[in-house]
Amino acid sequence: MKDYSADIAIIGGGLGGVAAALAALRSGRKVVLTEEYDWIGGQMTSQAVPSDEHSWIEQMGGSRTFRNLRTAIRQFYRDHYPLNEAARNWGDLNPGAGWVSRMCVEPRVPLAVMEAWLTPYIGAGRLKLLKPYKPVAAEMDGDRVRAVTLRHKQSGDKIVVSARYVIDATELGDLLPLTGTEYVTGFESQAQTGEPSAPSQAQPQNQQAVSICFAIDHVDGDQTIDKPENYDYWRSVQPDFWGGPLIGFKAPHPRTLEITERSFTPNPDDDPLLVDADQRRNAGDANLWTFRRIAARRNFVPGAYESDICLVNWPMIDYFEAPIIDCTEDEYEYRLKQAAELSYSVFYWLQTEAPRVDGGQGFPGLRLRGDVTGTEHGLAMAPYIRESRRIKAVTTIVEQDLSYAVRGEAGAVHYRDSVGTGMYRIDLHPSTGGDNYIDVPSCPFEIPLGALLPRERSNLLPAGKTIGTTHITNGCYRLHPVEWNIGEVAGLLAAYCLDTETTPHAVQADDRQLEDFQGLLHREGVEIRWPEIRGY
Template identity: 25%
Template sequence: MDCIKTVSQLSLVCLTLVSNILAPFSSIAAPPRNPDRTVNCDILVAGGGLSGAATAYEALLLGKTVCLTEITDWLGGQISSQGTSALDERPTQRAKQFYSRGYLDLRNRIEKRYKGDINPGDCWVSDACFLPKDGHELLTAMLRDAASRGRGKLEWFPNTVIKELEKSSDGKIIDSVYAIQHQPAKGAPPINASTLSQNIEDAYKYENSARLTKTIIRFNPKQTKIANNAPRWYVVDTTETGELIGLADVPYRLGIDPLSYLEPSSSSTTNDQYCTQGFTYTFAMESTKDAQPQTKPAYYDQYAPYFSYELKRLADFDLVFTYRRIWSPGEGKPKTFGGVKFTTPTPNDISMQNWTWGNDYRPGTAKDNLIYTKSQLQATGQLNPGGWMGGLRTEALSKGEEKAFSYYYWLVAGTTDSQLGDGVKVPVPNNRFLSGFNSPMGTAHGLSKYPYMREGRRIIGRPSWGQPEGFTIAEIDISRRDYSEEYYRTTLPADMYRRLRAALAGLEAASVLSGKVDPNKAMRRTRSTVFPDSIGIGHYAIDFHPCMEKSPPEAPGNRERPGERRGAGQAYPFQIALRAMIPQKIDNLIVGGKSIATSHIAAAAYRVHSFEWSAGAAAGTVVAFSLKNGIAPYQMVDDLPRAEPQLLQLQQMLKRNGNPTAFPDTSIFNQNWQDWK
């Protein structure tokens, strides 16, 4: 190493060292040029998925100016840009049509679009399977109508990512937000000609490139003054991975939570931040009359050892094709396989593929995890001013894309099955992969614009009554599981098992803890936890797509992380607590979608379409209510369990506007919620 020869060189080294030390404490780095646009709004919603659309919908109906950003050019997330346009719903809730008003509006518009048929694909996984582009178009119309009815204003920013947050001197308020909107550079191909992994790193850079031209946008609060010195505006994180949570560096969890009496089915005694649920690039394929030429991807052999029908009762191509069939102009023959009734594919039927042992990509180690942990963000410089790049591993995205292309080839030409052995899988060449800008996914390559995300960063709420380390909705708050099973009695430490049974025993809790009542004989409540600050609802099974044990996930003989499916099973109808949406440290940041304060196991139920909408509807209402009343959201829950008058007003407002906060007849006085299926 050369010696430092001059004072000026020494000064430069010192300045560099000081800069590096201070960098993490700087709130923002100056972009390479002044913002091209400055936009003022009451609410900045980051993420245009279902939760973000619902947030905007309610806020627009309440007359607010909403800025809505989205990394892709489609609204709707799960039902559009992620391709999973098959609504995950539970039978009782669907039969009673007990949903938020916006979700009902969306369902009605889907039905109207297809002339009275909400299931134009005649799929068997759901009562509603449709084309992703229609999801985007219907949501766009819904937000336009909401703005007109409520006299609100929508500022829509597609192809836009959040780059930096400018905070107040005490760090409690986000004062402004810098974002980057991109469009194709002159002479470059359209955005959707490339996969996400090919564009994402470029999208987060301020500088123009040969592929993308950038517009730097600064978002500011619209209001200059508000009563009680409350926040003048709010930022709502409804991104698919909890992106702003990572960027803001508020306390959060990622991956598996350690075993505890609240999370008794955890697969680990310690947390494992790398094992999140698998993500999926969906695609569409069309049934054809004649056999089609099929092209084997160059990388197919790398992924082939993974693919499987998974179970014998699922080992039928027609069953898999029709599982999420999103368009069916013809009428096939009735068929039953593995106890499932469906109609066989006919030419021109279109199927969307989303299969665990197919196009799911399930990394679970520090070498290949998709969503970077805090330490990984620090190591890659993403928490330094100007360093944010989305918080995702690009290589994992790329391999997920390769795996999806390979899965299609396996479906139509494969002859192996990793779980069921030889003689099960046969070629089915009368199909073609759908690609092009007019294809169902709207991309030249045919994959969804963004992967279907099942889990991201999850905030830890503020210290609360009964949860001094931070509010979280846990496994035992929602699961129907009978924890008197032998596994729990013999595996959990005695004290942990006693606390578990006490937590589920209601009025007998104290007697169980003191030893007066045998924990195995204590009454088990048959309902989910009733939250006094509930502002929304959801219902779905605890459904796992576990990470794989070793790296790479597609390696021959690899297996799912042992014990991860133990927590899977049925759940009671559940609630969305306001405390689950309020992060620590920052007073004008609200969290919606999959990133609310839930445990790893609870999150496996709190992730489907109607929940995302209910959480977004709650977020939009909370923000509008807070702005109107000059109050920060945390002030509505900081005195619980004592009465909170403004919280009651908020809940009444939600109900009045058609956004339920509880299911019918589900109160602490009704112990039996077994009828909800």
Template identity: 40%
Template sequence: MLKTEVAVIGASLGGVLAAWSAARAGRQVLLVAQYDWLGGQMTAQGVPPDEHRLIEQGGASRSYQDFRAAIRAHYRDSEGFTDRTAMTEGLNPGDGWVSRLCFEPEVAADYFERLLAPLVDSGRLQILRGQRAVAASRSGRRIASVTLLDGREIAADYFLDATDTGALIQLAGLPYRLGKEARAEFGESLAPETANPLDQQPITHVIALRRQASPGPVIEAPPSYAFWRAHRLPQYGHALFSEFLPGGTQGESKRFALFAASDDPQDPTLDLWRYRRIVAAHQWKPPREEVSLINWAQNDYGLQPLLDGPLSEEEVEAAARELSLCLLHWLQTEAPRADGGQGYPELQPAAGVLGTADGLAQQVYVRESRRIVGLDCLTQQRVQQPAVHEDSVGVAWYMMDMHPTCVSGQGLNAHVRPFELPLGCFIAADCDNLLPACKNLSVTHLVNACTRVHPAEWLIGEVAGALAAFALEQGLTPAQIRADADRLAALQAGLSAQGIPLHWDAALLAQLS
């Protein structure tokens, strides 16, 4: 039996920050890591950070801003790199337009290893690699132990579920929310009339592609290629393999060129290649071959839900992987060219970019998790008309970005206002020693579309780790801390000292009016 004070199950982006936050507070921490790279969507899943438009000025924890500065410093100090960013503000290594920081995921993976190394060296943090939870036991309102893939058991005072799927919540037999709630449950105007836990956001198996100067080998058409080539998005009408993406309004499609008309960095075209480009030739001397991370609507796998559906998670992940390979074959052989031809055989899998030989990410990109049933639940109304929360433990902001879901095919891109995360959303109603540390805090399906992104998940993990450490120090449960005004204030003071803003800065918000 492995014994520790805080067990972080899953080395997602939130999991890394939860382990860091708890260990730097002096607690003994175990971090269970399934994939080679620590950091989840920032690294192993291959997704450049989705951020709000005030991120350059604030609206995130100090540690997140330190990370952004370190990524930029890495490139600024790299031989041959000169910042010629044209598509966004600030130094953007890949000069992609989805984010102000499109960079090679390995740089972030190295950063997380360095971040945790002093804690590992001190003995406060132990990382168990190549492991995942397969079972959990409970005693009353507490999780007693978690069993790993290799048969070892972990006993801990606090267990933090930092899996991208909320796996520990399910293994522990705790109640959870998943998929879409009914409109009547929380009065959300954008929710459907009937709840459906299988109507989840799709997953995507990201693939890194390199644009070579000359054609390379064409991959063989995967078995499902004919199906996907003919597939049309039912709510939108256009072919999946096309230059069209679902728009912000249901049924609306927008056309994007695969490539800009010219190689001029100042070309304002919002093309698919530069969407998530992470290596931009014009930023390097001599120029490097360009690399882009293919995470488009064209390889969103939405035929089956990842969680609790008729297929196993492994089967859904395999199908998503094959879809991405089908898209690659289409790009190499049939994608329309500006010169009237077909196919771009110069697009080749970028071996090594995602830590794999085939260019595919180590882990599928998971947009939606099982979510705890908490003492509080953040709803649509509370992010579109946000208020100041007395128990706020951080701030977040992102549009309500819903990819067409697995059952209804309903997509959404709704505006929200900068909002706060209440402590009650971190506290499970039925368990005293489990905390959410990824995409699994107590929010609705609609709000998950706002809180699933990088700065928010980073914050969730950092807060969860700090909360576990504070609860151990005080000898109280998180629920007791929330109910005690003095203890709550002490927790919030500690978070503020750690560089976590509890409320939005009025000067920042004034920029939105």
């Protein structure tokens, strides 16, 4: 086995992992970054999910580097894409003119930007980027992680990565069981957390749905795929709370739970400049085509695109039949295969049975755009993971810390050890325990450093969904800008501890060290407080 060593090892190359790597590299440290899939960038790239974000992300409520990422993505379009004049002059360019986000883009673009940011460090020999590798074992030295063994996903070859600090940026918290770190899965009980929305009994196997997204467009001709093997099964699935078959345009409204019927109109020829992607005013999901559209052809010169490109991440592709955390490897692979079969079945239904406004059925001109998502099979490269293992942390963030119903105009709890900010409604998708959507209004919140600290590990830090949230608060701490913020802080913290010969727990506990580290965050452009806001 090949051995790699560095100051900081980052296992997982999603948004949090990339942010952690860049932060550590800016701090002068040598880094090994590994990733399970061929693309870095996680939610925004291999999982093909447009950036979920709050309404003020262009101005505040996220780190400077995350806003720089957004600026660089838009500039990539201006430099390399045949935008028309109106789109080129659109300051907050939304290439897809999707309603879910002010920046709906093709996943290859943020991938290109993040790779460009990392490339100089690779050339300088300060960054080793290894993919596609999955962690399979860890070596401990007391309360420290000494090394991680990873296996190549195709060849099966193994490597060993050792470092003074190890950051878990995997999507499911893979290092936690490998290192014997205490963690939680699923729903905690109300007795454990005091949360108003928690159940009376803990439900560790009750986990949010996983989804395998895909991109589509619509052109002339019959593009119908072969009928999926299990199509009849998925066509018959009808959850009690769904209001009809799972595969259909009827589904519960996430906020009201009323059964809502959505529409689907390919290439509606709408004006991209009139799209107001502000979730406070319009959820934007009435027409599923424009909801997560990632390329609006009217943003480009005539003829550049045959069709809009639409990203399918809709209620009907949520796979919530069984959890994918803490099951056997065979069960994991089987359940992801089922999730993929559900996605293929939804696509086939769209081609053959979906109701049209003209009274007909099916849109045979729909095509899977695997070239957009980087795959031959046509779906996203990686599953969209909403919920991970979560560390038993020094600080656990609970619903009553940020619920608007609890906190009201007082706003979310202020943490003395805040290391970031974020905002999103507590948005929980249907789960493997049979729960409907849970949607709880929240206040703009902070990220406490204590939530990044495992209770009994001194050199292991999380860089994403593995922080000390609950099942409920994970629903608003799991989004793109928050994951980036967490990863950036993890990278800066590891480097800071190496520079000052201290520990993460000491930084959090000691007021002087904490103030010094928060000063570093300020200089790096990481916001740790929201301005005074009323009326949210």
